[in-house]
Amino acid sequence: MSDFDDAFTPVPDEAPRPNIGEYTVSEIAFSVKRTIEDAFGHVRVRGEISGYRGPHSSGHAYFSLKDDKSRIEAVIWRGQFQRLRFRPEEGMEVVAVGRLTTFPGGSKYQIVIDSLEPAGVGALMALLEKRRRELAAEGLFDEGRKRPLPFLPTVIGVVTSPTGAVIRDILHRLADRFPVHVLVWPVRVQGDTSAREVEAAIRGFNALAPGGPIPRPDLLIVARGGGSLEDLWSFNEEIVVRAAAASEIPLISAxxxxxxxxxIDHAADRRAPTPTGAAEMAVPVRADLIAAVDSGARRLAAALARYLDGRRTQLRASARALPQPRDLVAPARQRLDLASARLAHALAAAGHQHRARYERAAARLSLRSLIRALEDKRTRLDGAGRRTEAALERAVGRKRADFEALARRLSPERLARGQEDGRRRLEVAAGRLGRAFAETTRRRRHGLDLAAKLFDGLNYRSVLRRGYAIVRDGADQPLHSAAAISPGMRLAIEFADGRIAATAGDGAPLPPEPTAPAAPRKPRGPARSGSGQGDLF
Incomplete structure (x- = not known):
């Protein structure tokens, strides 16, 4: 038994109290802490996570482990939490390895967890399925967002372990099919830091600038060999899946x-069954491409030869159908010979004709005829000048007489008389305008009075004021006959002073009362169409 147990051994009441040692609260708390840590150095605890709310702002995680009877507080420090292969979740059954201790400030014991594993493959599969559904709901696995792989990439980035057989298989397969430039980003494919290294590799390749000192890959391959579910768990982590889905470079998961x-197979643009299969998807077979190019070149040469032979044959056939050049110009040459033979006779005849016309014109242009024509023109010009002067004098005289008459009419006395006449005519016009306005106003007022009387006579409310009523249905439409009313039907009855609501009874209709025939009355005006008012008259 320890000194602590001796100190707390029950003592009879009659024992002298001064012999009992005194302890402070801190001494007791730290004695309990040392006792528990010595008795339970490292333990392996299986239980269900309870009260988990994610890591604290400090990076530490606090929660509880419980079973059907008890619970124990648990804490994971920030450094250990970052190295976990999976993230704890509420209700998950786990196996925790750590050491028991106490928290003196709260008088409770707890387990400080060093490592945390799901409790069996079933728990991992349940966690995997839950994570798959959550990521699929975000659209990270949609086929519509996946891009086609480049046909012939010039640079391929490989994310894998640099020491395993996977990278050797990929390089060997690429060299056999089509040698390209390969960039390897070394990562751990298993362990605590594997997921973060794979995520950093994918984002690092995407961060390379095109045309930089390090060539940017046209295609990425994330590869690893086979293993158990626990071995492959790094590629089920959320950070790896999101990095693969956000990659701008097409990505193959192998x-x-x-x-x-x-x-990551669901988020990648293509999934390969093995790393070797990923290399086969990445590049075509160089020998097959060379053979296809050679075959295409031979087919192109043969097609070109056949095309040229066909066009040559068509050209020869067209050339045979065309006439000879000498045959084309023969008719023109013959017409030229005939025209040149007739040209000398035509020139001589034309010369004789022009000479005769010149002689006839020269005969008419004798000196005597020119003198007579000149004297005749001078006589006509003199007569026209005399007539122009006389006409000008007569026009000036008429204008002078008009101006004198106008000056006489514009005397001051005449102007005064004109103003007085204009004032009298204006007063007469103003009086006629006032009388016409008054007469028009009277006629318009009389017409308005007639229209108001006609409206009052045609308005159905004047009929209601004489003791009549309108019965309407629930849709506010007037009813024209008793047959349209069924028992229990809701009605609205409109009188001259308002409306009341009513319900139709189930009694038999009353017989109509005999009335004296009314004298026919001349209608006051045309009935309006499109309303129910005409049914009242």
Whole structure:
């Protein structure tokens, strides 16, 4: 028994109290802490996570482990939490390895967890399925967002372990099919830091600038060999899946064997069954391309030869159908010979004709005829000048007489008389305008009075004021006959002073009362169409 146990051994009441040692609260708390830590150095605890709210702002995680009877507080420090292969979740059954201790400030004991594992493969599969559904709901696995792979990439980036057989298989397969420039980003493919290294590699390749000192890959391959679910768990982490989905470079996932599936396979643009299969998807076979190019070149040469032979044959056939050049110009040459033969006779005849016309014109242009024509023109010009002067004098005289008459009419006395006449005519016009306005106003007022009387006579409310009423249905439409009313039907009856609501009874209709025939009355005006008012008259 320890000194602590001796100190707390029950003592009879009659024992002298001064012999009992005194302890402070801190001494007791730290004695309990040392006792528990010595008795439970490292323990392995299986339980269900309870009260988990994610890491604290400090990076530490606080929660509880419980079973059907008890619970124990648990804490994971920030450094250990960052090295966990998966993230704890509420209700998950786990196996925790750590040491028991106490928290003196709260008088409670707790387990400080060093490592945390799901409790069996079933728990991992349940966690994997839950994470798959959450990421699929965000659209990270949609086929519509996946891009086609480049046909012939010039640079391929490989994210894998640099020491395993996977990278050797990929390089060997690429060299056999089509040698390209390969960039390897070394990562751990298993362990605590594997997921963060794979995520950093994918984002690092995407961060390379095109045309930089390090060539930017046209295609990425994330590869790993086969293994158990725990071995492949790094490629099920959320950070890896999101990095693969956000990659701007097309990505092939080649994790595990053909039967192994991880979440990165769903987010990648293409999934390969093996790393070797990823190399086969990445590049075509160079020999097949060379053979296809050679075959295409031979087919192109043969097609070009056939095309030229066909066009040559068509050209020869067209040339045979065309006439000879000498045959084309023969008719023109013959017409030229005939025209040149007739040209000398035509020139001589034209010369004789022009000479005769000149002689006839020269005969008419004798000196005597010119003198007579000149004297005649002078006589006519003199007569026209005399007539122009006389006409000008007569026009000036008429204008002078008009101006004198106008000056006489514009005397001051005449102007005064004109103003007085204009004033009298204006007063007469003003009086006629006032009388016309008064007469028009009277006629318009009389017409308005007639229209008001006609409106009052045609308005159905004047009929209601004489003791009549309008019965309407629930849709506020007037009813024209008793047959349209059914028992229990809701009605609205409109009188001259308002409306009341009513319900139709189930009694038999009353017989109509005999009335004296009314004298026909001349209608006051045309009935309006499109309303129910005409049914009242």
């Amino acid at each position: 994790v595990g064997h053909e039967t192994d599936w991880t979440l």
